[in-house]
Amino acid sequence: MTRPAPAGPPALRRHNSGLVLSALRESEGASRAELAARTGLTRATVATLLDPLLAAGVLAEEIAPPRGVGRPSRPVRFHPDGPVALGIALDVDSLAVCATDLTGHVCALRKIGRDNRGRSADALCSAAADLAVDLRDQLGRRVLGAALAVPALLGDGGPDAREILRAPNLPRLTGARPGLALARSLGVPVIVENEATLGALAHLGVAPDFVVISAEIGVGGGIVLGGRVFRGVHGLAGELGHVVVDRDGPECGCGGRGCVEQYAGKSALLVDAGVPDVAALQEALSGGNGRAIAAVGRAGTALGVALASVLNVLDVPVVVLGGVYAELAEAIRPALEAELRARSLQPSPPTVLASSLGEDAAVRGAADAVLDEVRRHPDQLVGTG
Ligand SMILES: [Zn+2]
Known part of the structure:
Protein backbone atom coordinates (compact mmCIF):
# COMPACT_ATOMS: atom_id res chain seq x y z
CA MET A 1 0.00 0.00 0.00
CA HIS A 79 -0.45 44.69 -8.38
CA PRO A 80 -2.51 46.71 -10.90
CA ASP A 81 0.15 45.98 -13.55
CA GLY A 82 0.82 42.43 -12.38
CA PRO A 83 1.01 39.33 -14.54
CA VAL A 84 -1.83 38.06 -16.73
CA ALA A 85 -3.02 34.83 -18.30
CA LEU A 86 -3.77 34.76 -22.04
CA GLY A 87 -6.76 33.00 -23.55
CA ILE A 88 -6.83 32.37 -27.30
CA ALA A 89 -9.85 31.04 -29.20
CA LEU A 90 -9.50 29.79 -32.74
CA ASP A 91 -12.95 29.33 -34.20
CA VAL A 92 -14.41 28.70 -37.63
CA ASP A 93 -15.20 32.33 -38.33
CA SER A 94 -13.19 34.26 -35.74
CA LEU A 95 -9.98 34.54 -33.80
CA ALA A 96 -10.06 35.98 -30.27
CA VAL A 97 -7.56 36.65 -27.51
CA CYS A 98 -8.05 37.93 -23.98
CA ALA A 99 -5.87 38.76 -20.98
CA THR A 100 -7.13 38.06 -17.47
CA ASP A 101 -5.37 39.12 -14.28
CA LEU A 102 -4.94 37.10 -11.10
CA THR A 103 -8.20 38.41 -9.63
CA GLY A 104 -10.08 36.96 -12.63
CA HIS A 105 -10.72 40.40 -14.16
CA VAL A 106 -10.58 40.49 -17.99
CA CYS A 107 -8.12 43.32 -18.75
CA ALA A 108 -8.43 43.19 -22.54
CA LEU A 109 -10.25 41.21 -25.21
CA ARG A 110 -9.67 41.42 -28.98
CA LYS A 111 -11.65 39.60 -31.58
CA ILE A 112 -11.35 39.56 -35.35
CA GLY A 113 -13.91 38.05 -37.69
CA ARG A 114 -12.33 35.96 -40.50
CA ASP A 115 -13.12 32.75 -42.30
CA ASN A 116 -10.60 30.20 -40.98
CA ARG A 117 -11.96 27.14 -42.79
CA GLY A 118 -9.48 26.85 -45.65
CA ARG A 119 -6.37 28.03 -43.78
CA SER A 120 -3.42 25.77 -43.01
CA ALA A 121 -2.43 24.87 -39.45
CA ASP A 122 0.73 26.99 -39.78
CA ALA A 123 -1.24 30.02 -40.99
CA LEU A 124 -3.78 29.63 -38.17
CA CYS A 125 -1.09 29.27 -35.50
CA SER A 126 0.87 32.27 -36.71
CA ALA A 127 -2.27 34.45 -36.92
CA ALA A 128 -3.20 33.41 -33.37
CA ALA A 129 0.36 34.07 -32.15
CA ASP A 130 0.44 37.52 -33.84
CA LEU A 131 -2.82 38.58 -32.18
CA ALA A 132 -1.64 37.31 -28.77
CA VAL A 133 1.78 38.98 -29.08
CA ASP A 134 0.14 42.30 -30.07
CA LEU A 135 -2.11 42.19 -27.03
CA ARG A 136 0.77 41.25 -24.72
CA ASP A 137 2.98 44.06 -26.04
CA GLN A 138 0.18 46.56 -25.80
CA LEU A 139 -0.52 45.64 -22.17
CA GLY A 140 3.18 45.48 -21.27
CA ARG A 141 2.48 42.93 -18.52
CA ARG A 142 4.18 39.63 -17.76
CA VAL A 143 2.37 36.64 -19.26
CA LEU A 144 2.12 33.59 -17.02
CA GLY A 145 0.91 31.20 -19.69
CA ALA A 146 -1.65 30.81 -22.43
CA ALA A 147 -4.38 28.39 -23.41
CA LEU A 148 -5.86 27.77 -26.83
CA ALA A 149 -9.51 26.86 -27.36
CA VAL A 150 -10.18 24.86 -30.55
CA PRO A 151 -13.34 23.23 -31.92
CA ALA A 152 -11.63 19.85 -32.13
CA LEU A 153 -11.22 16.36 -30.78
CA LEU A 154 -7.81 16.16 -29.12
CA GLY A 155 -5.37 13.33 -28.61
CA ASP A 156 -3.64 12.30 -25.44
CA GLY A 157 -0.36 13.75 -24.25
CA GLY A 158 0.48 16.71 -22.07
CA PRO A 159 -1.97 19.62 -22.36
CA ASP A 160 0.56 21.59 -24.43
CA ALA A 161 1.49 18.75 -26.82
CA ARG A 162 -1.99 17.51 -27.62
CA GLU A 163 -2.51 16.57 -31.24
CA ILE A 164 -5.66 17.59 -33.07
CA LEU A 165 -7.27 14.30 -34.08
CA ARG A 166 -10.35 15.70 -35.75
CA ALA A 167 -11.63 19.22 -36.45
CA PRO A 168 -14.62 18.86 -38.79
CA ASN A 169 -14.99 22.62 -39.31
CA LEU A 170 -11.24 23.41 -39.49
CA PRO A 171 -10.07 20.31 -41.38
CA ARG A 172 -6.53 21.52 -42.09
CA LEU A 173 -5.80 21.53 -38.35
CA THR A 174 -5.98 17.73 -38.25
CA GLY A 175 -2.64 16.27 -37.14
CA ALA A 176 -1.30 19.63 -35.89
CA ARG A 177 0.06 20.27 -32.40
CA PRO A 178 -0.72 23.98 -32.13
CA GLY A 179 0.38 24.18 -28.48
CA LEU A 180 4.01 23.61 -29.44
CA ALA A 181 3.99 26.22 -32.23
CA LEU A 182 2.27 28.83 -30.05
CA ALA A 183 4.60 28.16 -27.10
CA ARG A 184 7.58 28.88 -29.37
CA SER A 185 6.10 32.21 -30.46
CA LEU A 186 4.89 33.32 -27.04
CA GLY A 187 7.72 31.95 -24.91
CA VAL A 188 5.31 30.48 -22.34
CA PRO A 189 3.60 27.09 -21.99
CA VAL A 190 0.36 26.82 -23.99
CA ILE A 191 -2.46 24.49 -22.92
CA VAL A 192 -4.67 23.20 -25.77
CA GLU A 193 -8.25 22.28 -24.94
CA ASN A 194 -11.60 21.74 -26.62
CA GLU A 195 -13.52 25.03 -26.88
CA ALA A 196 -16.70 23.68 -25.32
CA THR A 197 -14.78 22.33 -22.32
CA LEU A 198 -13.24 25.78 -21.83
CA GLY A 199 -16.64 27.42 -22.36
CA ALA A 200 -17.93 25.33 -19.46
CA LEU A 201 -14.94 26.36 -17.35
CA ALA A 202 -15.82 30.03 -17.91
CA HIS A 203 -19.20 29.40 -16.27
CA LEU A 204 -17.90 27.79 -13.05
CA GLY A 205 -19.63 29.48 -10.17
CA VAL A 206 -23.05 29.50 -11.86
CA ALA A 207 -23.89 26.29 -9.98
CA PRO A 208 -21.91 23.30 -8.64
CA ASP A 209 -23.48 20.95 -11.20
CA PHE A 210 -24.71 22.02 -14.61
CA VAL A 211 -24.67 21.39 -18.34
CA VAL A 212 -23.88 24.22 -20.74
CA ILE A 213 -25.15 24.01 -24.31
CA SER A 214 -24.30 26.50 -27.02
CA ALA A 215 -24.92 26.94 -30.70
CA GLU A 216 -22.15 28.24 -32.89
CA ILE A 217 -21.68 26.57 -36.26
CA GLY A 218 -22.71 23.28 -34.68
CA VAL A 219 -24.00 22.58 -31.18
CA GLY A 220 -21.43 22.27 -28.42
CA GLY A 221 -21.64 21.72 -24.73
CA GLY A 222 -19.83 21.05 -21.52
CA ILE A 223 -20.51 19.29 -18.26
CA VAL A 224 -19.61 20.57 -14.80
CA LEU A 225 -19.86 18.12 -11.91
CA GLY A 226 -19.00 19.01 -8.34
CA GLY A 227 -17.55 22.38 -9.43
CA ARG A 228 -15.14 20.83 -11.93
CA VAL A 229 -15.34 20.49 -15.71
CA PHE A 230 -15.72 16.86 -16.69
CA ARG A 231 -13.73 16.51 -19.92
CA GLY A 232 -13.87 12.76 -20.52
CA VAL A 233 -10.98 10.71 -21.90
CA HIS A 234 -10.65 12.69 -25.19
CA GLY A 235 -12.12 16.02 -24.12
CA LEU A 236 -15.37 15.00 -25.82
CA ALA A 237 -17.63 14.98 -22.76
CA GLY A 238 -20.58 17.29 -23.26
CA GLU A 239 -20.55 16.86 -27.06
CA LEU A 240 -24.30 17.34 -26.94
CA GLY A 241 -24.75 18.21 -30.61
CA HIS A 242 -24.80 14.55 -31.53
CA VAL A 243 -27.41 13.37 -29.05
CA VAL A 244 -29.99 11.64 -31.27
CA VAL A 245 -33.51 13.04 -31.13
CA ASP A 246 -34.88 11.04 -34.11
CA ARG A 247 -33.13 7.90 -35.28
CA ASP A 248 -34.68 8.26 -38.76
CA GLY A 249 -33.91 11.97 -38.95
CA PRO A 250 -31.64 13.78 -41.43
CA GLU A 251 -28.04 12.66 -41.93
CA CYS A 252 -25.45 14.42 -39.81
CA GLY A 253 -21.80 15.27 -40.48
CA CYS A 254 -20.80 12.84 -37.69
CA GLY A 255 -22.05 9.90 -39.75
CA GLY A 256 -25.20 9.41 -37.69
CA ARG A 257 -28.80 10.49 -38.24
CA GLY A 258 -31.23 12.75 -36.43
CA CYS A 259 -28.66 14.45 -34.16
CA VAL A 260 -29.97 17.51 -32.29
CA GLU A 261 -27.50 19.66 -34.30
CA GLN A 262 -29.61 18.93 -37.41
CA TYR A 263 -32.60 20.65 -35.75
CA ALA A 264 -31.14 23.23 -33.40
CA GLY A 265 -27.66 24.03 -34.78
CA LYS A 266 -27.19 27.59 -35.98
CA SER A 267 -27.24 26.69 -39.69
CA ALA A 268 -30.27 24.39 -39.35
CA LEU A 269 -32.13 27.03 -37.38
CA LEU A 270 -31.38 29.86 -39.84
CA VAL A 271 -32.41 27.72 -42.83
CA ASP A 272 -35.63 26.70 -41.07
CA ALA A 273 -36.41 30.33 -40.20
CA GLY A 274 -35.53 31.51 -43.74
CA VAL A 275 -33.09 34.20 -42.58
CA PRO A 276 -29.39 34.77 -43.39
CA ASP A 277 -27.99 35.42 -39.90
CA VAL A 278 -28.77 35.69 -36.19
CA ALA A 279 -29.38 39.46 -36.34
CA ALA A 280 -32.03 38.89 -39.02
CA LEU A 281 -33.55 36.12 -36.92
CA GLN A 282 -33.77 38.44 -33.90
CA GLU A 283 -35.43 41.07 -36.06
CA ALA A 284 -37.90 38.55 -37.48
CA LEU A 285 -38.75 37.32 -33.98
CA SER A 286 -39.34 40.79 -32.60
CA GLY A 287 -41.45 41.60 -35.68
CA GLY A 288 -43.68 38.59 -34.91
CA ASN A 289 -42.66 36.65 -38.05
CA GLY A 290 -44.55 33.33 -37.87
CA ARG A 291 -41.94 31.24 -39.72
CA ALA A 292 -39.13 32.49 -37.44
CA ILE A 293 -41.17 31.88 -34.28
CA ALA A 294 -42.07 28.34 -35.41
CA ALA A 295 -38.43 27.55 -36.32
CA VAL A 296 -37.15 28.66 -32.91
CA GLY A 297 -39.95 26.64 -31.27
CA ARG A 298 -38.87 23.51 -33.18
CA ALA A 299 -35.24 24.09 -32.19
CA GLY A 300 -36.32 24.52 -28.55
CA THR A 301 -38.29 21.27 -28.66
CA ALA A 302 -35.34 19.33 -30.14
CA LEU A 303 -33.00 20.82 -27.54
CA GLY A 304 -35.44 19.96 -24.76
CA VAL A 305 -35.72 16.33 -25.91
CA ALA A 306 -31.92 15.99 -26.06
CA LEU A 307 -31.26 17.80 -22.80
CA ALA A 308 -33.92 15.91 -20.85
CA SER A 309 -32.05 12.65 -21.53
CA VAL A 310 -28.70 14.20 -20.68
CA LEU A 311 -29.97 15.69 -17.42
CA ASN A 312 -31.65 12.43 -16.44
CA VAL A 313 -28.46 10.45 -17.10
CA LEU A 314 -26.30 12.85 -15.10
CA ASP A 315 -28.91 13.84 -12.48
CA VAL A 316 -27.95 17.50 -12.96
CA PRO A 317 -30.62 20.17 -12.35
CA VAL A 318 -29.28 23.24 -14.23
CA VAL A 319 -28.85 24.07 -17.94
CA VAL A 320 -26.91 27.14 -19.08
CA LEU A 321 -27.74 28.39 -22.58
CA GLY A 322 -24.60 29.75 -24.23
CA GLY A 323 -23.57 31.37 -27.51
CA VAL A 324 -26.47 32.06 -29.85
CA TYR A 325 -28.89 30.26 -27.50
CA ALA A 326 -28.20 32.89 -24.84
CA GLU A 327 -29.17 35.64 -27.31
CA LEU A 328 -32.34 33.73 -28.25
CA ALA A 329 -33.07 32.57 -24.68
CA GLU A 330 -36.45 34.23 -24.31
CA ALA A 331 -37.74 32.88 -27.62
CA ILE A 332 -36.35 29.37 -27.18
CA ARG A 333 -37.21 28.91 -23.50
CA PRO A 334 -40.97 28.03 -23.67
CA ALA A 335 -40.59 24.98 -25.96
CA LEU A 336 -37.37 23.87 -24.27
CA GLU A 337 -38.84 24.10 -20.76
CA ALA A 338 -42.02 22.30 -21.81
CA GLU A 339 -39.97 19.28 -22.94
CA LEU A 340 -37.83 19.33 -19.79
CA ARG A 341 -40.95 19.46 -17.59
CA ALA A 342 -42.53 16.58 -19.46
CA ARG A 343 -39.44 14.35 -19.55
CA SER A 344 -37.37 15.13 -16.45
CA LEU A 345 -37.23 12.46 -13.74
CA GLN A 346 -35.95 14.98 -11.19
CA PRO A 347 -38.24 16.03 -8.33
CA SER A 348 -38.51 19.60 -9.67
CA PRO A 349 -38.09 20.78 -13.28
CA PRO A 350 -34.50 21.72 -14.25
CA THR A 351 -33.54 25.40 -14.15
CA VAL A 352 -32.69 27.05 -17.49
CA LEU A 353 -30.27 30.00 -17.30
CA ALA A 354 -28.94 32.26 -20.08
CA SER A 355 -25.16 32.84 -20.12
CA SER A 356 -23.95 36.42 -19.80
CA LEU A 357 -20.68 35.63 -21.62
CA GLY A 358 -22.16 35.18 -25.08
CA GLU A 359 -19.64 34.12 -27.70
CA ASP A 360 -16.66 35.01 -25.47
CA ALA A 361 -17.05 32.02 -23.15
CA ALA A 362 -14.34 29.89 -24.82
CA VAL A 363 -11.66 32.60 -24.90
CA ARG A 364 -12.40 33.62 -21.31
CA GLY A 365 -12.43 29.97 -20.21
CA ALA A 366 -9.03 29.53 -21.87
CA ALA A 367 -7.52 32.27 -19.69
CA ASP A 368 -9.29 30.73 -16.67
CA ALA A 369 -7.60 27.39 -17.43
CA VAL A 370 -4.19 29.08 -17.14
CA LEU A 371 -5.19 30.76 -13.86
CA ASP A 372 -6.35 27.38 -12.55
CA GLU A 373 -2.91 25.97 -13.31
CA VAL A 374 -1.21 28.94 -11.60
CA ARG A 375 -3.38 28.46 -8.52
CA ARG A 376 -2.26 24.86 -8.33
CA HIS A 377 1.40 25.85 -8.77
CA PRO A 378 1.78 29.37 -7.31
CA ASP A 379 5.60 28.95 -7.41
CA GLN A 380 5.56 30.03 -11.05
CA LEU A 381 4.41 33.49 -9.94
CA VAL A 382 7.87 34.13 -8.57
CA GLY A 383 9.67 32.28 -11.33
CA THR A 384 10.75 29.24 -9.30
CA GLY A 385 8.10 26.79 -10.45
ZN1 LIG B 1 -24.27 14.04 -35.49
Missing part, protein backbone atom coordinates in the same frame (compact mmCIF):
# COMPACT_ATOMS: atom_id res chain seq x y z
CA THR A 2 1.40 3.41 -0.91
CA ARG A 3 0.85 6.44 1.22
CA PRO A 4 0.98 10.03 0.06
CA ALA A 5 4.41 11.50 0.74
CA PRO A 6 4.44 13.90 3.68
CA ALA A 7 4.31 17.54 2.60
CA GLY A 8 7.90 18.74 2.61
CA PRO A 9 8.84 22.42 2.86
CA PRO A 10 8.37 23.23 -0.88
CA ALA A 11 4.93 21.56 -0.98
CA LEU A 12 3.96 23.24 2.28
CA ARG A 13 5.11 26.61 1.01
CA ARG A 14 3.09 26.11 -2.19
CA HIS A 15 0.03 25.20 -0.16
CA ASN A 16 0.42 28.21 2.15
CA SER A 17 1.05 30.56 -0.79
CA GLY A 18 -2.20 29.29 -2.30
CA LEU A 19 -4.04 30.11 0.94
CA VAL A 20 -2.71 33.68 1.02
CA LEU A 21 -3.49 34.32 -2.68
CA SER A 22 -6.95 32.90 -2.28
CA ALA A 23 -7.58 35.15 0.76
CA LEU A 24 -6.42 38.14 -1.32
CA ARG A 25 -8.72 37.24 -4.21
CA GLU A 26 -11.67 37.24 -1.86
CA SER A 27 -10.94 40.79 -0.67
CA GLU A 28 -10.04 44.08 -2.26
CA GLY A 29 -6.80 44.06 -0.28
CA ALA A 30 -5.84 42.99 3.20
CA SER A 31 -3.22 43.83 5.80
CA ARG A 32 -0.71 41.21 6.91
CA ALA A 33 -2.59 40.82 10.19
CA GLU A 34 -5.87 40.25 8.33
CA LEU A 35 -4.21 37.71 6.04
CA ALA A 36 -2.80 35.86 9.04
CA ALA A 37 -6.25 35.80 10.66
CA ARG A 38 -7.95 34.59 7.44
CA THR A 39 -5.46 31.86 6.63
CA GLY A 40 -4.63 30.66 10.13
CA LEU A 41 -0.90 31.21 9.38
CA THR A 42 1.41 33.21 11.65
CA ARG A 43 2.23 36.80 10.69
CA ALA A 44 5.86 35.76 10.25
CA THR A 45 4.87 33.04 7.76
CA VAL A 46 2.59 35.44 5.90
CA ALA A 47 5.47 37.93 5.65
CA THR A 48 7.82 35.24 4.28
CA LEU A 49 5.27 34.30 1.64
CA LEU A 50 4.46 37.90 0.67
CA ASP A 51 8.03 39.14 0.23
CA PRO A 52 8.88 37.26 -3.01
CA LEU A 53 5.42 38.03 -4.46
CA LEU A 54 5.94 41.75 -3.72
CA ALA A 55 9.46 41.63 -5.19
CA ALA A 56 8.17 39.89 -8.35
CA GLY A 57 5.53 42.59 -8.89
CA VAL A 58 2.65 40.16 -8.39
CA LEU A 59 1.44 42.03 -5.30
CA ALA A 60 1.70 45.65 -4.25
CA GLU A 61 1.67 47.17 -0.81
CA GLU A 62 0.42 50.63 -0.06
CA ILE A 63 1.47 52.74 2.85
CA ALA A 64 -1.75 54.26 4.06
CA PRO A 65 -1.59 57.59 5.90
CA PRO A 66 -1.72 57.08 9.68
CA ARG A 67 -5.22 57.40 11.04
CA GLY A 68 -5.69 58.15 14.74
CA VAL A 69 -3.60 56.10 17.09
CA GLY A 70 -1.65 52.94 16.32
CA ARG A 71 0.55 51.89 13.44
CA PRO A 72 -0.57 52.64 9.90
CA SER A 73 -2.15 49.64 8.15
CA ARG A 74 -0.47 48.58 4.91
CA PRO A 75 -2.96 46.81 2.74
CA VAL A 76 -1.56 44.27 0.29
CA ARG A 77 -3.36 43.71 -3.01
CA PHE A 78 -2.73 42.34 -6.46
